[in-house]
Amino acid sequence: MTDGRRHDEAPEGHPEAHPEDLLHRARAGQFLSPRERLQRKEHLRTCDVCRLLEETRAELLDEAARPPSGKSITELVAATMAAFQAPSAQGPPAPPTGRRGSARHPARMAAVAAAVVCAVTGVALAARWIVEARTAPRAPDQVSSDQATPPRRVGHPTGPLAAAAAPSDGDASGTQPAPAGATGAPAAASPGGGAAALFARATAARRAGRVDEARRAYQQLGRDFPATIEAQTGQVAYGRWLLDRDEAQPAAVVFDDYLRANPRGTLAAEAAVGRAEALERLGDRPGARRAWEDVLVNPAAGAFGRHARARLRALEGRARDVLPP
Amino acid sequence: MSERASKRLAVSVFDGGDDVLSPPARDPEAERGALLSLARAAVSDADAMAELLLAVAPAVVRAVRVVLGPRAVDLEDVKQQALLNVMRAVPGFRGECHPAGFASRIALHTALSARRRARGERLVFSDAVDIHEMAPPGPRRTDAEIALYRRHFVRDLLLRLPQEQAEVLALHVILGHSLPEIGAATATPLATVKSRLRLAKEYLRKVLDDGDEVPARGQS
Numbered sequence: 001m002t003d004g005r006r007h008d009e010a011p012e013g014h015p016e017a018h019p020e021d022l023l024h025r026a027r028a029g030q031f032l033s034p035r036e037r038l039q040r041k042e043h044l045r046t047c048d049v050c051r052l053l054e055e056t057r058a059e060l061l062d063e064a065a066r067p068p069s070g071k072s073i074t075e076l077v078a079a080t081m082a083a084f085q086a087p088s089a090q091g092p093p094a095p096p097t098g099r100r101g102s103a104r105h106p107a108r109m110a111a112v113a114a115a116v117v118c119a120v121t122g123v124a125l126a127a128r129w130i131v132e133a134r135t136a137p138r139a140p141d142q143v144s145s146d147q148a149t150p151p152r153r154v155g156h157p158t159g160p161l162a163a164a165a166a167p168s169d170g171d172a173s174g175t176q177p178a179p180a181g182a183t184g185a186p187a188a189a190s191p192g193g194g195a196a197a198l199f200a201r202a203t204a205a206r207r208a209g210r211v212d213e214a215r216r217a218y219q220q221l222g223r224d225f226p227a228t229i230e231a232q233t234g235q236v237a238y239g240r241w242l243l244d245r246d247e248a249q250p251a252a253v254v255f256d257d258y259l260r261a262n263p264r265g266t267l268a269a270e271a272a273v274g275r276a277e278a279l280e281r282l283g284d285r286p287g288a289r290r291a292w293e294d295v296l297v298n299p300a301a302g303a304f305g306r307h308a309r310a311r312l313r314a315l316e317g318r319a320r321d322v323l324p325p
Numbered sequence: 326m327s328e329r330a331s332k333r334l335a336v337s338v339f340d341g342g343d344d345v346l347s348p349p350a351r352d353p354e355a356e357r358g359a360l361l362s363l364a365r366a367a368v369s370d371a372d373a374m375a376e377l378l379l380a381v382a383p384a385v386v387r388a389v390r391v392v393l394g395p396r397a398v399d400l401e402d403v404k405q406q407a408l409l410n411v412m413r414a415v416p417g418f419r420g421e422c423h424p425a426g427f428a429s430r431i432a433l434h435t436a437l438s439a440r441r442r443a444r445g446e447r448l449v450f451s452d453a454v455d456i457h458e459m460a461p462p463g464p465r466r467t468d469a470e471i472a473l474y475r476r477h478f479v480r481d482l483l484l485r486l487p488q489e490q491a492e493v494l495a496l497h498v499i500l501g502h503s504l505p506e507i508g509a510a511t512a513t514p515l516a517t518v519k520s521r522l523r524l525a526k527e528y529l530r531k532v533l534d535d536g537d538e539v540p541a542r543g544q545s
Contacts, residue, residue: 018523020504020519024497024501024504028501028503049526049529049530050526052475052479053494053526054498056475056478056479059476060499061391063390063391063394063395064386065387071401071405073383073386074379076386077375077378077379077408080408080412081371081374081378083409084409
């Protein structure tokens with residue numbers, strides 16, 4: 001690598017010397033002796049370069065730490081994982097960064113293997129779509145949209161999310177086993193196609209308070225892409241959202257479905273906590289107690305242990321039950 | 326599977342999905358060891374990769390937002406591209422430095438490249454005009470305007486500097502990585518890292534001496 005300028009090393013006793021170690025330790029919040037503090041202060045007083053950088057640094061970090069309007073970390077990671085796998089399954093990979101070893105990346109090889117499996121599935125689905133197309137013709141844009149993403153689609157007729165929210169949704173299409181391209185699918189099913197797009201749409205709708213749209217998007221995500229990380233992440237987010245809306249019954253079903261399908265899933269601990277809270281709100285004290293105990297024995301639930309124990313104590317106090325030691 | 330990922334995801338999911346920009350307080354060495362193990366596992370394990378990304382994503386997001394600003398039109402794309410680049414680079418990661426530093430450097434590189442590209446394509450940033458299009462701070466400017474000017478000034482400086490110097494300046498001065506860490510992350514001798522930082526500051530000194538006055542906080 002070249003600097004494009006001088007490539008020498010810093011000379012000893014350079015007149016433009018900055019006490020980098022001192023400045024760095026102060027930035028990192030490390031201990032400075034009174035003399036070091038004075039030295040730093042004096043340097044910042046006389047060196048407008050360092051003063052500008054120190055002051056602007058704080059402002060830049062403060063600005064960067066403000067609540068974002070875009071994707072959350074979870075959503076960003078989910079979308080990245082999906083984007084990383086999607087090009088391998090559907091076409092050429094995204095532009096490379098020139099890093100070594102990428103051609104033999106095991107994850108990529110796994111994605112290629114997945115693509116083969118998906119391709120076989122795609123053939124079967126294509127045959128099914130041909131039959132459907134003959135019986136129920138679709139709009140041209142729907143056809144192209146669906147054909148662009150056949151390998152990732154799993155044709156399970158019903159999903160846990162659809163079942164969970166059906167009672168309060170009032171939208172029959174949400175419970176119907178309609179494939180995305182079929183005539184009975186909800187209007188939002190066709191455009192946007194992939195799981196990542198659906199996940200993003202569901203999240204955006206949830207945040208914007210568009211209840212029906214969010215509900216439909218989450219249902220469709222679970223129904224059409226049940227095996228994706230977006231669907232699994234979305235399922236727990238959906239359950240939490242339902243819980244926040246005081247829809248404890250469907251929330252409990254959503255969490256239950258997640259735990260049944262992913263007992264050791266990445267979000268199993270969160271789902272277990274959500275399920276326990278839902279049962280508690282439903283007044284099912286024995287069920288809630290068992291659920292909180294499940295949280296405690298969940299190996300991934302360390303972060304919620306204190307909360308679970310507190311809830312168990314509260315339930316114990318209320319019901320005057322005796323918990324096993 | 327992936328307890329740490331669960332806990333980290335829990336924070337995001339339960340807090341309504343907001344970014345977590347401050348790393349949790351824990352033993353740095355233990356965390357580094359765990360992350361290094363995770364990085365090794367991530368080469369062949371998608372769950373470990375997801376967990377690793379969750380761990381380094383806050384640093385990635387912070388680096389991208391520092392370079393682009395919080396309201397850049399392509400912010401989301403660049404954040405995702407930076408994470409993708411981290412994923413692609415993981416197989417080449419040998420544990421020379423903290424994984425967050427490794428990811429920060431890639432994110433910074435991605436963001437600087439995107440900013441340069443955007444500038445070349447005259448992509449409009451919603452929150453920022455080019456530094457040269459902003460009137461320099463004057464007596465009637467408010468502190469907020471001056472702060473905005475300064476942020477743009479430093480971002481502009483990062484674009485004007487050679488990439489290596491910009492990386493060192495941003496990683497060290499803004500993102501708080503130590504010089505030895507940067508040397509390890511960039512596979513560069515410490516003396517060269519110091520030299521790049523010095524050259525970057527010399528350039529800034531020259532810019533300031535040439536008349537681009539940037540007032541200190543509270544001075545208008």
